[in-house]
Amino acid sequence: MALYFLGRIFILISILQVKFGKIIFKNPVIAASGTFGTGFEQHFDLSQIGGICTKGLTLCHRSGNKGIRIWETSSGIMNSIGLENKGIDLFIKQDLPILKKIRDEGVRIIININGSTIAEYVELTALLSEEEADIIELNISCPNVKKGGMLFGITSSAARELVRQVRSVTKLPLIVKLSPNADDIVKIAQCCEEEGADGLSLVNTFKAMAIDIKKRMPVFDNIYAGLSGPAIKPIALRMVHEVCQKVNIPVMGMGGICNGRDALEFIMVGATCIQVGTANFINPNSCLQIITEIDNFLRAEGLSSLDEIRGII
Amino acid sequence: MAKIIFNHQIDSNIYHLKIAGKYKGSMGQFYMLRGWNSYHPVLGRPFSIFDLDNKSVSFIYKIVGEGTNLLSKLKENDNIELFGPYGRGFPKAKGRVALIGGGMGLASLYFTARELKVQSSIEMVHIYLGFKERAILVDLFEKVSRKLIIDVGGFISQKVTINSYDYVFACGPEDMMKAIVHQKRSEKTKIFISLERRMGCGLGACLSCTCQTREGNKLTCQDGPVFPGEDIYFD
Numbered sequence: 001m002a003l004y005f006l007g008r009i010f011i012l013i014s015i016l017q018v019k020f021g022k023i024i025f026k027n028p029v030i031a032a033s034g035t036f037g038t039g040f041e042q043h044f045d046l047s048q049i050g051g052i053c054t055k056g057l058t059l060c061h062r063s064g065n066k067g068i069r070i071w072e073t074s075s076g077i078m079n080s081i082g083l084e085n086k087g088i089d090l091f092i093k094q095d096l097p098i099l100k101k102i103r104d105e106g107v108r109i110i111i112n113i114n115g116s117t118i119a120e121y122v123e124l125t126a127l128l129s130e131e132e133a134d135i136i137e138l139n140i141s142c143p144n145v146k147k148g149g150m151l152f153g154i155t156s157s158a159a160r161e162l163v164r165q166v167r168s169v170t171k172l173p174l175i176v177k178l179s180p181n182a183d184d185i186v187k188i189a190q191c192c193e194e195e196g197a198d199g200l201s202l203v204n205t206f207k208a209m210a211i212d213i214k215k216r217m218p219v220f221d222n223i224y225a226g227l228s229g230p231a232i233k234p235i236a237l238r239m240v241h242e243v244c245q246k247v248n249i250p251v252m253g254m255g256g257i258c259n260g261r262d263a264l265e266f267i268m269v270g271a272t273c274i275q276v277g278t279a280n281f282i283n284p285n286s287c288l289q290i291i292t293e294i295d296n297f298l299r300a301e302g303l304s305s306l307d308e309i310r311g312i313i
Numbered sequence: 314m315a316k317i318i319f320n321h322q323i324d325s326n327i328y329h330l331k332i333a334g335k336y337k338g339s340m341g342q343f344y345m346l347r348g349w350n351s352y353h354p355v356l357g358r359p360f361s362i363f364d365l366d367n368k369s370v371s372f373i374y375k376i377v378g379e380g381t382n383l384l385s386k387l388k389e390n391d392n393i394e395l396f397g398p399y400g401r402g403f404p405k406a407k408g409r410v411a412l413i414g415g416g417m418g419l420a421s422l423y424f425t426a427r428e429l430k431v432q433s434s435i436e437m438v439h440i441y442l443g444f445k446e447r448a449i450l451v452d453l454f455e456k457v458s459r460k461l462i463i464d465v466g467g468f469i470s471q472k473v474t475i476n477s478y479d480y481v482f483a484c485g486p487e488d489m490m491k492a493i494v495h496q497k498r499s500e501k502t503k504i505f506i507s508l509e510r511r512m513g514c515g516l517g518a519c520l521s522c523t524c525q526t527r528e529g530n531k532l533t534c535q536d537g538p539v540f541p542g543e544d545i546y547f548d
Contacts, residue, residue: 039516039535043396055520063530070513070521072379075352077513081520084530230352258352281356281514282347284396 015298016291018050018306020250020272021198023134023173025050026106028267028306029291032254032277033112033137033177034081036287038098043284047105048291053275054091054099056114056139059124061087067221071210076231076256077278078208080220083114083142088127100132108134112177114142116151121166129170136172138163138197141179141204142226153179153204156191163195175252178202180232180239189243201252201275202243203236229278230256237265244270244311258286260293270311314392318369320385324449326376327417328385329363332393336370338362340425341402341482341507341539345515346372348393349383358384359512359534361421361484362398370395373420373450399515400538403505407434408479412458413441413493415469415485419450421507425482426457439478443469443489468492476502482539483507487547494542504542508533 016027030051031040037055040046064084071078085091103109111133115121125136140153140162152158163176176192178185180203189200205226210219219225236255244251253271257263258279266274279286294306303309318331330346338344347357358380360372376382387393403425410429412422419442429438440458442448444465455461462472470492475481476499483490484507494504510533513519517535524533525546531537 034520035514035518037516037518039399039514039518042516055518064520064523068511069523070511070519072354072356075355077355079513079519079521084520084523229355278355281519282352283394284514284516 015304016295016306018272020252021173023108025108025273027291028271028273028294029263029287030108030110030252030273030275031280031287032275033110033139035277035280040280040284044288046102047107049107049287050273050291051108051110051134052099052102053110053137054095054112055085056083056112056142057085057088057091057124058083058114059088059120061085061090065220065222068219071219071225073208073210073227074231076227076229077281078210078220078225078227079205080222080225082222088124092127092131096131096133103132103134110135110137110175112137112139114139118162118165121162122169125166125172125174126169129172133172135198136170136174137201138166138174138176139204141177141181153188154182156184156187159188160191160195163192163197167196173198175199175201177204178243179204180235180255181207185239186242186246189247193247193249197249199250199252199272200243200247201254203232203239203255206232206235228256230258232256233258233262237269240266240271241269241313257290258282260290260297263290263294264297264309267306267310268313270313272310314394317387317389317391317393319389320387320391322385323373324447327373327449328376329371329373330384330387331369331371332395333369335367336365336395336398338365338370338398338424339402340428341421341484342398342400343421343515343538344370344372344395344397345399345512346384346393346395348387348391354380354383356380356513357394357396357515359399359515361507361538362424363420364424364427373417375417396515400534401536403482403507403539405432405434406480406482406503408436409477410435410438410480410482411441411473411475411478412438413443413469413473413481413483413485413489415443415483415489416445418483418485418489418507419454421484422482423450423453423457426454430457441469441473443467443485470496475504478502481505481542483542490542491547494545497542505539506542506545507538508540508545509538510534
């Protein structure tokens with residue numbers, strides 16, 4: 001903590017504080033979409049994390065996918081939840097008031113939205129623009145719904161059109177969550193920047209597969225599922241590095257981050273913030289531990305801010 | 314991190330794990346256990362509280378895959394991570410209570426029986442345990458019930474007259490629990506069942522353990538694992 005004297009007010013500025021575009025995060029650690037909830041309160045004070053990204057939201061309620069929804073693989077998990085959520089009306093009524101209380105304590109709230117058409121993304125964004133949220137995250141990378149979602153995350157022309165139209169209906173900061181399954185993730189990132197996205201988050205899960213050899217059938221009813229966890233970290237890191245070289249908007253890096261060292265790797269390749277997903281399932285205290293480990297590293301290395309190491313590679 | 318007091322093999326592939334420390338928990342709740350440092354497997358495993366006192370918490374588990382296989386290798390004084398207690402367990406009961414366990418479903422019933430035994434609203438606790446091949450832990454269960462009925466190789470649900478109890482708590486294979494729910498004839502009898510589902514986080518975030526109920530999707534880890542029997546649509 002650095003102590004500044006401003007008039008008669010003392011302001012505590014943590015060395016972990018980061019600026020994502022115009023938005024200040026108390027620290028760079030954000031709980032990723034679909035991996036966090038109020039249940040974590042029994043483990044730590046949620047006001048300590050930098051931000052929370054909500055579970056993927058759609059216009060209408062979705063029951064999600066049938067069959068097996070989670071499956072482990074070496075150093076990773078595959079999920080096929082299928083965007084189960086209560087729909088935007090109930091979200092605004094039931095969940096947003098809880099999130100607002102956490103937001104009042106300085107935790108940035110990012111709302112992850114999903115549509116199967118551009119019109120749905122536009123409508124969701126317009127509805128949320130009236131609400132108190134810090135960032136809208138356009139999820140164009142969910143591999144677990146058959147219609148839409150990742151469709152916009154594969155080709156740069158589809159992503160460009162979507163971002164253009166959503167941008168026109170909101171002044172809220174807009175970030176786009178990119179898919180590692182994209183034809184050309186760097187090109188998509190550049191298109192999002194050109195169309196006015198305030199930032200990017202990457203990467204979502206990798207389209208993957210598992211077979212039940214006794215049944216001689218795919219494990220998942222949807223055949224494919226999304227792979228996350230430590231298994232994808234080196235590839236995610238490479239993608240964040242490639243994108244950060246080519247865009248000027250800030251990036252939230254994610255993909256298998258499990259500890260402070262992983263987080264610092266993403267920051268060194270250019271990420272402003274990082275999102276923690278699967279690690280929240282392994283240990284509910286992961287976000288908090290990562291914050292502590294980053295803080296310890298900065299102190300041990302005599303650094304006063306993450307700016308000193310961001311993008312050095 | 315916690316220390317293991319013992320990890321005894323009690324049958325060919327069934328183990329009794331006792332962990333040191335003062336832990337919380339109520340009847341039917343569970344903990345996520347992770348006894349390995351590597352990411353293979355990645356996730357912890359959910360286990361019902363078998364027993365709990367001021368100095369320890371214990372679990373009964375069967376080796377069914379990589380996670381439980383790794384757990385079985387742990388020895389006295391080894392470290393283990395546990396997170397919980399999670400979930401909604403069995404409710405308060407009164408009058409005559411039957412606890413019905415099938416296979417490893419018995420794991421959540423011993424602590425439940427001990428807790429019920431000291432409640433003044435309880436007239437009696439009868440325990441029914443069904444096993445495929447061999448009965449286990451009979452001596453322990455004998456101490457906590459007025460009547461203990463054991464079945465090996467048959468259907469324990471057929472040995473219970475559900476309607477003669479005020480409360481029935483059941484945990485075991487879904488077919489067993491389904492048979493119990495379908496046997497119910499009297500409005501007086503309240504049936505609660507403890508579901509088992511593949512879980513990710515254990516605390517309501519990942520939505521992997523959804524079950525179908527009359528009120529729509531519910532989370533086994535957070536809304537359950539214990540649900541009123543008639544609310545569940547069995548697979």
